[in-house]
Amino acid sequence: MVSSFKDALNSGRFVITSEIAPPKGTNLEQMHHHIELIRDKVDALNVTDHQSSVMRFPSIGGCLAIKEQGGEPILQMTCRDRNRLALQAELLLAYTRGIRNVLCLTGDAVPVGDHKEAKGVFDLDSSQLLRTVRLLESGKDMGGSDLDGAVEFCAGAIVTPEAQPIEPQLAKFEKKVEAGAEFFQTQAIYDLDSFSRFMEYARQFPVKVLGGIVLLSSARMAKYMTENVPGIFVPQNLIDELSVAPRGEVLAKGIEIAGRMISALKKDSICDGVHIMAIGREEVVPDILAAAGI
Amino acid sequence: MKSITKQKPFEEIMGQLADIGRVYIIGCGTCTTMTGTGGIDQVLEMKDRLQEAGKRVSGWTVIPIACDEMTEVSIKENKRAIEDANCVLAMPCALGVHRISLYIDRPVIPAQDTLFIAVEDAPGYFREVCAQCGQCILGETAGICPITACHKGLVNGPCGGTNNGKCEVDQEQDCAWTLIYERLEKQGRLDLLRKYHPPRNYQVTPRPRMIKI
Incomplete structure (x- = not known):
């Protein structure tokens, strides 16, 4: 067994993952609390890696906390902050500490974050990092040397099914499959018809796809995401639903929408599972699952 | 091809000249x-x-091409005024600063920040097109360089930050990989979009880079 998450992916049942955002600082109380709330309700928990290029407690630190609390972590690794030596070294460390799942990302650009003058590394990209995972598994490193003790990971990547134009994204998706990605977590999806068409295409590849569910916490946030976040399109009817929700019940409406989408994806077996991103409201993940009837 | 510069703020220049009374100024007739x-x-x-x-300014000159060897002649011609100064304030790009420093013992203070090497698309519009990386892949990217035109220098296709053909860093900036995709499509070579490029070799010419031809 590589990991309980990999077993879940291969079980054929609908897989649930969610994510934990580490704190900016050393106060881990809230992160521990979120892990405690969610860990038993999901198959695995991602830990973001300086999400949006904002410096935080590291992804691997969050993964170790999940391990200590009895959960199953997915280590998110971006190529923005480390060169190939540091990335490989961190994979070795992760493996020795029982972390068995890794999500390989290129990473957001430095200037979108809070250390705008920093050097973006990008020595590798996501598809090269995936190949690096597989290389380390073979007992070799990128310099061609033998490892004294190899690694074994369930490795995944991301895809943006609603990007425009879609063709370059699909070419990249296929490169990631060839590089050894076993699972994909998608960028937020809201238009299920369009996502179903993407899944018809993705089904031809031997990978598991978890649809990205981002909690809409207000009509304003939904509009903002549609207008500003690459590859996210929130249909107008969802924005309308949030705008007419009575004051104080908007979040509940967002939870209901997320739950409804998850349940539709599951009922029609559109994809292999979902990845729930509550972005700053991790405490409501159990409510989203309850709304989905899970 | 032009070396693109931005003049340093005057306060910064004055800071570097803080303890210096007499200055000789050299400009460049090219970039x-x-x-x-x-x-x-x-x-x-x-x-x-x-x-x-x-x-006090002991003199000034504008050397036609400050980065080439004729600079030595120009400096010899102006030797007296240069030696009368405590330093040279150099207004060519950094290539010129290096060249001038070869022939002058006085401190050479740059007045410019040298930004990049560019081509001029339209009058006044300069664009970096080559990072001189030593491993040209233009033949497989429809003549658009992802090392310079992509903010992250990605060689295996776009990141997830691209939106409607624009870059996540700047909505005015074109996504290099969307441009590459569009041009490859026109050329009927979309298969190249699926070609895997291995990690770059950053030691093609180890730094400091030099070569004898």
């Missing part, structure tokens, strides 16, 4: 003339500003 940062007009303007700020 910094064309970018309006270190040609004759800017040299004269700098002279006035330095004098207003209490510095």
Whole structure:
């Protein structure tokens, strides 16, 4: 067994993952609390890696906390902050500490974050990092040397099914499959018809796809995401639903929408599972699952 | 091809000249003339500003191409005035600063920040097109360089930050990989979009880079 998450992916049942955002600082109380709330309700928990290029407690630190609390972590690794030596070294460390799942990302650009003058590394990209995972598994490193003790990971990547134009994204998706990605977590999806068409295409590849569910916490946030976040399109009817929700019940409406989408994806077996991103409201993940009837 | 520069803030230049009384100014007749940062007009303007700020200017010259070997001749011709100064304020790009430093023992203080090597798309619009990385892949990217045109320098296709053909860093900036995709499609070579490029070799010519031809 590589990991309980990999077993879940291969079980054929609908897989649930969610994510934990580490704190900016050393106060881990809230992160521990979120892990405690969610860990038993999901198959695995991602830990973001300086999400949006904002410096935080590291992804691997969050993964170790999940391990200590009895959960199953997915280590998110971006190529923005480390060169190939540091990335490989961190994979070795992760493996020795029982972390068995890794999500390989290129990473957001430095200037979108809070250390705008920093050097973006990008020595590798996501598809090269995936190949690096597989290389380390073979007992070799990128310099061609033998490892004294190899690694074994369930490795995944991301895809943006609603990007425009879609063709370059699909070419990249296929490169990631060839590089050894076993699972994909998608960028937020809201238009299920369009996502179903993407899944018809993705089904031809031997990978598991978890649809990205981002909690809409207000009509304003939904509009903002549609207008500003690459590859996210929130249909107008969802924005309308949030705008007419009575004051104080908007979040509940967002939870209901997320739950409804998850349940539709599951009922029609559109994809292999979902990845729930509550972005700053991790405490409501159990409510989203309850709304989905899970 | 032009070396693109931006004149340093005057306060920064004055900071570097803090303990210096007499200055000799050298401009360049090529790139910094064309970018309006270190040609004759800017040299004269700098002279006035330095004098207003209490510095003495022992002389000035604009060397036709400050980065080539004729610079030595020009410096010899102006030897007396240069030696009369405590330092040289250099208004060519950094290539010129290096060349000038070869022939002058006085401190050479750059007045410019050298930004990049560019081509001029339209009058006044300069664009970096080559990072001189040593492993040209233009043949497989429809003549658009992802090392320079993609903010992250990605060689295996776009990141997830691209939106409607624009870059996540700047909505005015085109996504290099969308441009590459569009041009490959026109050329009927979309298969190249699926070609895997291995990690780059950053030691093609180890730094400091030099070569004997």
